[in-house]
Amino acid sequence: MAINVTCPSCLKRFNVADEHAGKTGPCPACKKPITIPKLDEQVVIHAPKPEGPTDSKGRSVLKTVRRSDGAFDPLVATGVAGVALLSLLAAFLLQGDDNAIWWWAGMCVLLGPLVAWAGYGFLRDSEIEPYTGGMLWLRAAAAGAVFALSWYVYYHLAGVLGESDWLTTGLETWQMLVAGGIAVGIATFASFVALDLEPFMAFFHCSLYFVVTVLLRVVMALPVLPGLVTGDAG
Incomplete structure (x- = not known):
C-alpha cells in the first residue's frame, strides 16, 4: 500500500510505495532530504465502532426509528372538510329558526376538535416530533373544548360588562374588545399548552x-x- 508523505520543508504531499518505508531521499519538489515514515509509524484512523449488537461483519443490527414528517392524514382531512361543509349547509337551512343560536352553540362544540386537528397539521413546529394518532386527537379534543368554552367566557364577560339585556341593546366597542380579547387569549393558551405550538x-x-x-x-x-346589534338579536 502507498505511504502518505509530507515534506517538512515545502509541505508538499505525495505518496511513495511501502517498500521505501524508513528510507531517506530527496523531496521531488524542493530536493531537500526527507525520511519516509516506517509502516508502523503511520497514523491509521479507524471508523468508530457501532454501539450495541453487531453482525459478523461488525455492522450494527439495530434499526433506527424513522422520524415522522407530519401528522397530516388526507382521509381525515377530507372528513374534516366534509363536516365543515355540512355545518355551513345546516347553518344556511337554519336561517331564521328560533333555535338558531342553540344550533350554532352545538356546532361550536362539534367543530372545536376538528378545527384544532386540521390547524395543527400546518401550523406545528416542523422541528418537533409531531403528535399523531390517538394522542393527537386527545390533545385536539382538549384544545377544541377550550375553544368552545372561550365563547362561553365571551358571553359571561359581556353580561358582566354590559347591561342585563345586552343581547338586544348591544355592547360598546370596548366591551366587545375586552370580552373578545380575553376569550381569544384563553383559546391561544389552550393551543400553546395542548399542542405545543409557538405562541404566534x-x-x-x-x-x-x-x-x-x-x-x-x-x-x-x-x-x-354577540352584542353587535344590527337589527336582529344574537
Whole structure:
C-alpha cells in the first residue's frame, strides 16, 4: 500500500510505495532530504465502532426509528372538510329558526376538535416530533373544548360588562374588545399548552376556529358577534 508523505520543508504531499518505508531521499519538489515514515509509524484512523449488537461483519443490527414528517392524514382531512361543509349547509337551512343560536352553540362544540386537528397539521413546529394518532386527537379534543368554552367566557364577560339585556341593546366597542380579547387569549393558551405550538402560531390556530364559527353566524343570519346589534338579536 502507498505511504502518505509530507515534506517538512515545502509541505508538499505525495505518496511513495511501502517498500521505501524508513528510507531517506530527496523531496521531488524542493530536493531537500526527507525520511519516509516506517509502516508502523503511520497514523491509521479507524471508523468508530457501532454501539450495541453487531453482525459478523461488525455492522450494527439495530434499526433506527424513522422520524415522522407530519401528522397530516388526507382521509381525515377530507372528513374534516366534509363536516365543515355540512355545518355551513345546516347553518344556511337554519336561517331564521328560533333555535338558531342553540344550533350554532352545538356546532361550536362539534367543530372545536376538528378545527384544532386540521390547524395543527400546518401550523406545528416542523422541528418537533409531531403528535399523531390517538394522542393527537386527545390533545385536539382538549384544545377544541377550550375553544368552545372561550365563547362561553365571551358571553359571561359581556353580561358582566354590559347591561342585563345586552343581547338586544348591544355592547360598546370596548366591551366587545375586552370580552373578545380575553376569550381569544384563553383559546391561544389552550393551543400553546395542548399542542405545543409557538405562541404566534397558537394565536393563528385558535383564530381559525373563531373565523369558522363567526362565518357560521353570518350564514345563519345572526349578528357577526354577540352584542353587535344590527337589527336582529344574537
